[in-house]
Amino acid sequence: MDEIKLIEIKEDIQSDNAVVAEELRDRLRKSRTLMINLMSSPGSGKTSLLLRSIEALKNELNIGVIEADIDSVVDSEKIAETGVRNVQLRTGGFCHLDASMVKKGLDGLDDPALDLIFIENVGNLVCPAEFDTGAIQDAMILSIPEGDDKPLKYPLMFTKANVLIVNKIDYITISDFAMDRLRGYVSRLNTDIEIFEVSCKTGEGVDQWVDWLRQSVSDFKQSPVR
Amino acid sequence: MHELPVTEHILNIVLKHAERNRVQRVVSITLTIGDLSELENEWIQHYFDYLSKDTIAAGAKLHIERMPIVIRCNACGQTESIRKDQLGQITCSKCGKSDDFSLVSGREYYIKEMEAQ
Numbered sequence: 387m388d389e390i391k392l393i394e395i396k397e398d399i400q401s402d403n404a405v406v407a408e409e410l411r412d413r414l415r416k417s418r419t420l421m422i423n424l425m426s427s428p429g430s431g432k433t434s435l436l437l438r439s440i441e442a443l444k445n446e447l448n449i450g451v452i453e454a455d456i457d458s459v460v461d462s463e464k465i466a467e468t469g470v471r472n473v474q475l476r477t478g479g480f481c482h483l484d485a486s487m488v489k490k491g492l493d494g495l496d497d498p499a500l501d502l503i504f505i506e507n508v509g510n511l512v513c514p515a516e517f518d519t520g521a522i523q524d525a526m527i528l529s530i531p532e533g534d535d536k537p538l539k540y541p542l543m544f545t546k547a548n549v550l551i552v553n554k555i556d557y558i559t560i561s562d563f564a565m566d567r568l569r570g571y572v573s574r575l576n577t578d579i580e581i582f583e584v585s586c587k588t589g590e591g592v593d594q595w596v597d598w599l600r601q602s603v604s605d606f607k608q609s610p611v612r
Numbered sequence: 613m614h615e616l617p618v619t620e621h622i623l624n625i626v627l628k629h630a631e632r633n634r635v636q637r638v639v640s641i642t643l644t645i646g647d648l649s650e651l652e653n654e655w656i657q658h659y660f661d662y663l664s665k666d667t668i669a670a671g672a673k674l675h676i677e678r679m680p681i682v683i684r685c686n687a688c689g690q691t692e693s694i695r696k697d698q699l700g701q702i703t704c705s706k707c708g709k710s711d712d713f714s715l716v717s718g719r720e721y722y723i724k725e726m727e728a729q
């Protein structure tokens with residue numbers, strides 16, 4: 387038998403995904419399309435927030451949706467009804483999207499004139515935090531019924547997101563959710579994160595979120611192409 | 613969980629390095645994974661055995677080396693090792709600040725080395 391030798395590898399397990407993700411971002415920078423990866427637990431309000439955002443912006447921006455929420459035939463019908471371009475990704479029961487799946491979605495949308503693309507990621511706070519989708523911004527939704535301690539249980543997701551939307555604030559008076567406590571936890575995990583408090587049901591706070599979207603699209607269009 | 617696609621990546625990388633080093637058989641593989649990531653040891657091995665069946669990595673034993681979560685206080689430079697659920701509640705034990713930390717370790721996700729013959 388040959389002698390056993392030790393071979394150093396030191397290679398990132400996700401190096402392939404990182405390459406594809408970077409290619410996607412290059413492509414988005416060239417077409418000046420802001421792609422936002424929307425993540426949350428199932429039922430936090432990803433589809434509801436998409437519908438609100440599309441409603442507010444569809445007359446001024448060209449919007450596309452890459453839909454990957456697993457049990458969402460109904461959801462994708464709702465999205466299709468808004469008239470924006472959309473593709474439904476078959477995730478085959480996957481717990482997250484990676485960059486090559488998103489690439490298929492982007493190819494499927496096939497429209498370089500889009501200003502804004504939302505990815506509705508698979509409903510899950512663990513796995514999507516681990517995989518770079520190639521999006522320009524990572525947004526996460528936390529809804530009031532989930533509780534204010536989620537940053538302690540799922541810190542990775544909160545460090546990855548650039549923007550946090552706290553949804554279902556119409557429930558806040560009947561819950562023990564403390565917004566200060568949440569903000570305290572989040573600020574330790576992520577100093578740069580922007581936080582919005584909204585209700586997709588009553589519409590409260592949606593304007594501020596939509597303003598942020600509008601501003602982000604405009605900033606991205608003006609950013610220099612690298 | 614996503615152990616299956618992750619294991620696929622691991623196998624591909626291992627086979628690439630095996631070929632590069634002209635080895636006949638891979639005996640063991642060591643992964644370095646930060647404590648911020650969830651990865652089930654048992655499942656990785658299970659999937660690996662299945663996926664590597666007809667390759668020179670068949671039968672290789674996987675070891676996972678866990679890296680602790682270590683943060684640095686940017687106000688005073690103090691570093692501390694903490695548990696995952698402490699991350700959102702941390703206050704610097706030296707200067708008392710609690711709003712400006714960077715992660716020194718805990719996000720590792722790579723293949724460190726392999727033994728082969």
Ligand SMILES: Nc1nc2c(ncn2[C@@H]2O[C@H](COP(=O)(O)OP(=O)(O)O)[C@@H](O)[C@H]2O)c(=O)[nH]1
Nearest residue numbers: 428429430431432433434553554555585586587
């Ligand atoms: N009360 C209340 N319900 C909401 C709000 N946003 C969404 N919902 C409801 O929560 C449920 C799940 O929302 P959905 O958008 O499908 O979540 P998704 O699984 O993340 O896409 C639906 O019944 C929505 O009508 C909100 O702000 N307040």
Ligand SMILES: [Mg+2]
Nearest residue numbers: 432433455461
């Ligand atoms: Mg949905």
Ligand SMILES: [Zn+2]
Nearest residue numbers: 685688704707
């Ligand atoms: Zn300090």
